Amino acid sequence: MNPAVENTRPSGIMYTPRTPQMRERQRFNLSTRPDDEEIDISGLENLVGQTWNIYAVSALFGLQQDDIHFKLYSKRLREEIANTLSHEDVSYDARFSIMEDMVPKPNHENYPAIKIEVLAKINDTEKEKSLYQGILLSWRITQDEPNIENLIRLPLLLCRGTSTCIDAVHATIIRMFDCLIIALPAKEHDLSWLIPIIIMTNKEEPSVSGEVQMVYTVPELPVTDTVTVKFQTADLRKILSAIMTNQNDEINIFLNREHIEIFFEILHKQMLMVGGLKLGLCTLHRINLPGITIMENKMKIVNVEIMNNVLSYLNEKAFDIFHTVHIDI
Known part of the structure; x- marks a missing residue:
């Protein structure tokens, strides 16, 4: 075997992978x-x-x-x-x-x-x-x-x-x-972050519009038996903008963990009030937006700016x- 292809780790380095999440x-x-400065993501x-x-x-x-x-x-x-x-x-x-x-x-x-x-x-x-x-x-x-x-x-x-x-x-x-x-x-925790990240990309000129579908799996049922909840991206963006607005009436450029928790608390209340759905034991499994699908370790995205944030x-x-x-x- 050619020595240029056979590799070994440098001596003196102990490699310690972390457990996921x-x-x-x-x-x-x-x-x-x-x-x-503007990033070139072409x-x-x-x-x-x-x-x-x-x-x-x-x-x-x-x-x-x-x-x-x-x-x-x-x-x-x-x-x-x-x-x-x-x-x-x-x-x-x-x-x-x-x-x-x-x-x-x-x-x-x-x-x-x-x-x-x-x-x-x-x-x-x-x-x-x-x-x-x-x-x-x-x-x-x-x-x-x-x-x-x-x-x-x-x-x-x-x-x-x-x-x-x-x-x-x-x-x-x-x-x-x-x-x-x-x-x-992309586990439930990741999808909970990715929905706000996607819909808040380019707040001045939103990169996505239309319907957001959140697909939940139900405990002890096959993965094909799901509950799908639908919202309009414009409505979700208004909720997030209100949550993220600081005391100076400016929208923060950072999503914080607290924002995510409040956002989904509001959505779960809406699901219960409007649809009678209480999804406490269900798991967010997949998200679909116009031109965007993310489930497990598969994704399809049609927008460069959104791809930039999802890759990040x-x-x-x-x-x-x-x-x-x-x-x-």
């Missing part, structure tokens, strides 16, 4: 303009309008971001996929590449995103079929700790493809870069799960 979220910044245009599976990724060890190493990684991945998904008369191709435009600017020092593709081609034909498309990225996280040699942090992995190929690609990445990859589902939320969650390190030198 170990730290409860207290606030979220709705502003896309820190320090009065690179997200390649992500909108598609359904993505969401994964959290621990630190990648020994990943070199240059053409020579990317060719070696591509060769290794192609060989592993061919061994795992072997079919007669089918050849496979794999590609690693840098996505330079997938870094929010300015004021962020995130590594450029890395795109991973796996293609299949029936021999004697020119037609290629995409089996896997994945993007490793870090989004709007400022890294406070000093850079550690041989280590890169790209906490989020968005991917699409067949389930067998997804499993094979992730298993290969885990071996190549000595990392962990786990599904990053998910990136913080993935970072909190995996990227706390203890250095013992």
Whole structure:
């Protein structure tokens, strides 16, 4: 095996992953303009309008971001996929590449995103079929700790493809870069934050309008037996704006945990008064808005600004799960 592809963790570093949701979220910044400078998020245009599976990724060890190493990684991945998904008369191709435009600017020092593709081609034909498309990225996280040699942090992995190929690609990445990859589902706690984050994006010119559907599962019933509650986004935005207004009659750019608690307390009272629904034991499982669906570790978003905020939320969650390190030198 080529030594450029075989990686080990640097000596003297003890890696300590955190358990999911170990730290409860207290606030979220709705502003896309820190320090009065506008962030360029045009690179997200390649992500909108598609359904993505969401994964959290621990630190990648020994990943070199240059053409020579990317060719070696591509060769290794192609060989592993061919061994795992072997079919007669089918050849496979794999590609690693840098996505330079997938870094929010300015004021962020995130590594450029890395795109991973796996293609299949029936021999004697020119037609290629995409089996896997994945993007490793870090989004709007400022890294406070000093850079550690041989280590890169790209906490989020968005991917699409067949389930067998997804499993094979992730298993290969885990071996190549000595990392962990786990599904990053949006639990009820996350959905409770994401609804306000989505509907309050761009308060001056709202990024979404229409009907919000909150889908609840019922204890001891199949996941297909659900209760769906519907609200208009304009009504929810008015409620949130009133909750978030400070003493100077200005709407805060931060959503706080208290805002979320008050918001859902009001909604639950509305559900009880208008629909006679008391959902105390039910679980918020899925949210649907015009052009937006988020459930478990799958999402589809058609708006760049909303994608920006959702990625920021998910990136913080993935970072909190995996990227706390203890250095013992």
